[in-house]
Amino acid sequence: MWIFYVMLLFMIIACLIAVQTDNLLSSIICVGAVGAIGSLMFLFLYAPDIAITQIVVEVLALVVMVRVTISRDVTFISGDRELFGTVASIVIILIIFLGGIEVFRALPDFGVPVFSQFSNTASQTYISRGLQETGAANLVSSIILDFRGYDTLGEATVLFASVIGATVILRKETGKSMEVSR
Amino acid sequence: MKGMTIIVKTVGSWVKVLIFLFGIYIVLFGHLTPGGGFAGGVILACSYVLLLLAFGREFTEKNLSLGTASKIDCAGALLFIAIALAGFLYGSASFFYNFIQQQFLAGKDTALKLVSAGIIPLENIAIGLKVGASLFLVVLLLSVFRPEVSNNNKESKL
Numbered sequence: 001m002w003i004f005y006v007m008l009l010f011m012i013i014a015c016l017i018a019v020q021t022d023n024l025l026s027s028i029i030c031v032g033a034v035g036a037i038g039s040l041m042f043l044f045l046y047a048p049d050i051a052i053t054q055i056v057v058e059v060l061a062l063v064v065m066v067r068v069t070i071s072r073d074v075t076f077i078s079g080d081r082e083l084f085g086t087v088a089s090i091v092i093i094l095i096i097f098l099g100g101i102e103v104f105r106a107l108p109d110f111g112v113p114v115f116s117q118f119s120n121t122a123s124q125t126y127i128s129r130g131l132q133e134t135g136a137a138n139l140v141s142s143i144i145l146d147f148r149g150y151d152t153l154g155e156a157t158v159l160f161a162s163v164i165g166a167t168v169i170l171r172k173e174t175g176k177s178m179e180v181s182r
Numbered sequence: 183m184k185g186m187t188i189i190v191k192t193v194g195s196w197v198k199v200l201i202f203l204f205g206i207y208i209v210l211f212g213h214l215t216p217g218g219g220f221a222g223g224v225i226l227a228c229s230y231v232l233l234l235l236a237f238g239r240e241f242t243e244k245n246l247s248l249g250t251a252s253k254i255d256c257a258g259a260l261l262f263i264a265i266a267l268a269g270f271l272y273g274s275a276s277f278f279y280n281f282i283q284q285q286f287l288a289g290k291d292t293a294l295k296l297v298s299a300g301i302i303p304l305e306n307i308a309i310g311l312k313v314g315a316s317l318f319l320v321v322l323l324l325s326v327f328r329p330e331v332s333n334n335n336k337e338s339k340l
Contacts, residue, residue, distance in 0.1 A: 048216035052208070056224040063231060064321055135283045135292055136213040136299035144218070145305045149266060149278030152309060155220070156259055159316040163255065166323045 003044060004110070007037050024069050032062040049140045186236050194236035201229035209310035213299040219309025226314035231321050239325055248322060251315045258312030265301050265308065 011034050018030035035058035042051040108114050115121040126143055136142035144152055186194075209222030234242045269279025283300030292298035 049218065052217055053221040056221050056228065060224055060228055060231065060317060064324065068324065131293060134280055134299055134302060135287060136302050137294045138213050138215060141213045141218050141302055142299065145302045146278060146280050153262070156262060156309065156312050159313060160259065163316050163319050166320050170323055
């Protein structure tokens with residue numbers, strides 16, 4: 001269990017560096033470190049599917065972000081902090097922190113499968129009948145593509161929307177004069 | 183827009199094949215081992231992003247142009263929907279009916295074999311095509327439609 005606390009500490013340190021540093025490239029590399037540690041945590045929680053997806057998407061996003069930032073002039077936003085804004089943000093953070101302590105007391109221990117206490121939940125049905133109904137040895141695959149196929153359909157729709165958004169935002173010409181297939 | 187140095191090009195031309203092969207493996211064995219369509223598709227896209235970074239934009243567009251990539255994208259999405267709808271032909275009342283497993287492979291012990299699990303490998307392939315082409319398109323679009331800012335850093339140009 002201690003390894004999760006070590007990893008969380010590293011993640012928090014990397015997040016703080018990413019927020020506070022002046023250099024944009026080192027900030028992005030710190031974000032990549034957060035993703036790598038997150039992938040390791042999934043691996044230690046026995047979720048290799050998520051770990052593979054996380055590390056691969058992280059690598060691609062890191063490459064794209066480094067590629068985008070490395071040759072751009074970036075405008076830094078700076079200014080004096082107002083007293084009221086600082087006090088208000090500190091009070092809000094304190095309220096969320098105090099509420100969070102109560103919430104974390106009510107939660108079960110980290111990594112304990114809550115739904116295994118009951119016999120009729122959806123997860124127990126997937127585990128007991130997944131192999132004979134779908135024939136897939138990888139239960140995660142049988143859930144995301146068979147029992148929960150709609151989720152994957154929505155995921156594909158999100159990707160489609162992201163491609164359309166990239167095309168629309170990044171185009172040079174407007175209207176009919178635009179050439180897409182160059 | 184010549185891409186990177188000769189060292190990166192030589193290593194990249196070898197490594198891109200291995201990455202592509204690993205992506206195909208992750209997609210095809212998604213129903214047996216960890217992985218699946220999404221992770222495998224991102225790895226397939228990564229191999230082309232490596233090509234884009236190492237060899238430049240023109241070379242990559244000769245290999246896989248914008249039009250072809252968007253066609254692969256749409257083909258993957260349509261294949262996914264077609265497989266989901268095909269269950270209705272076999273007397274299902276619901277979307278995403280695993281008709282191959284229920285009708286043709288029922289009762290046979292096919293666990294842990296490559297040809298098993300009915301429509302799940304086919305859906306993995308569809309999702310892999312869709313995700314790979316989509317992410318490659320996003321990266322390619324980010325480098326095609328560049329705003330015309332005065333750019334002094336010549337090495338990092340694609």
